[in-house]
Amino acid sequence: MVNVQTEMVINRPRAEVAEYAANPDNAPQWYANIHRAQRLTDGPVGPGTRVAFTAKFLGRELNYTYEFVEYVPGERLVMRTAQGPFPMQTTYTWTDDDGGTRMTLGNSGSPSGFSRLAGLFMAPLMRRENRKDLQKLKSILEADPHNRPGTA
Numbered sequence: 665m666v667n668v669q670t671e672m673v674i675n676r677p678r679a680e681v682a683e684y685a686a687n688p689d690n691a692p693q694w695y696a697n698i699h700r701a702q703r704l705t706d707g708p709v710g711p712g713t714r715v716a717f718t719a720k721f722l723g724r725e726l727n728y729t730y731e732f733v734e735y736v737p738g739e740r741l742v743m744r745t746a747q748g749p750f751p752m753q754t755t756y757t758w759t760d761d762d763g764g765t766r767m768t769l770g771n772s773g774s775p776s777g778f779s780r781l782a783g784l785f786m787a788p789l790m791r792r793e794n795r796k797d798l799q800k801l802k803s804i805l806e807a808d809p810h811n812r813p814g815t816a
Contacts, residue, residue, distance in 0.1 A: 666787050667772040670794035674802045675764040681805055682738045682758045685767065688715040688730075694801040697721055697793065710735050715743075722789075730754070767801070769794050 674681050684690055686709055691701040700718040707713075713732040718725065734742035741756040752773035759766045771790055 665772070665774050666790065667770075668787050668790045668794060669768060669770045670791055670798060671766055671768040672795070672798040672802055673761050673764050673766050674798075674805050676805045678758050678760055678765040679738050681765040681767055681801075682741075682756075684805060685756055685758075685801060686735070686737070686741050688713075691715075691717065694804055695719070695797050696800065704729065728752075767798060769798055 685694075688701045688703060688709070691698045697719045698717055699720065700716075702716045704714040704716055705712065709732065711732055711734060713735075714729055715732075716727065716729050718727050720726070728745045730743040730745050732741065733744050734740060738758060740758075742753065743755075744753045745751060752771060755768075755770040755772075757768045757770075759768075771794065
């Protein structure tokens with residue numbers, strides 16, 4: 665079992681951080697390893713929303729689909745995937761933090777086809793990648809909003 669929690673304070677209002685991060689169309693801008701995100705369901709983001717992602721991890725290209733299982737705008741988003749070599753749950757939480765927003769990015773899952781040792785190796789790697797992703801999100805959101813990717 666892999667369970668990784670990473671958090672960072674972003675100096676922007678919680679509603680702004682949560683809205684940007686929860687929009688799957690923005691994922692390729694701030695996730696270093698995600699190259700493509702395609703919504704498979706219509707309508708606003710919420711429970712039941714499905715998104716196909718293409719990412720690179722450990723030198724391999726992975727295609728997987730996440731389903732939003734819980735979404736409380738501005739507070740919490742839980743996405744889950746069941747297929748593939750690494751069933752995963754990703755959780756975002758947002759809380760106020762001294763005028764900014766503390767965003768927590770959590771990943772948990774049980775790698776199938778991997779040894780327990782591989783799971784131990786993957787946790788620090790995932791933590792490092794999550795930290796880079798949150799740093800990228802922070803730099804995007806703290807930059808001039810008129811130059812921000814993924815906004816109209």
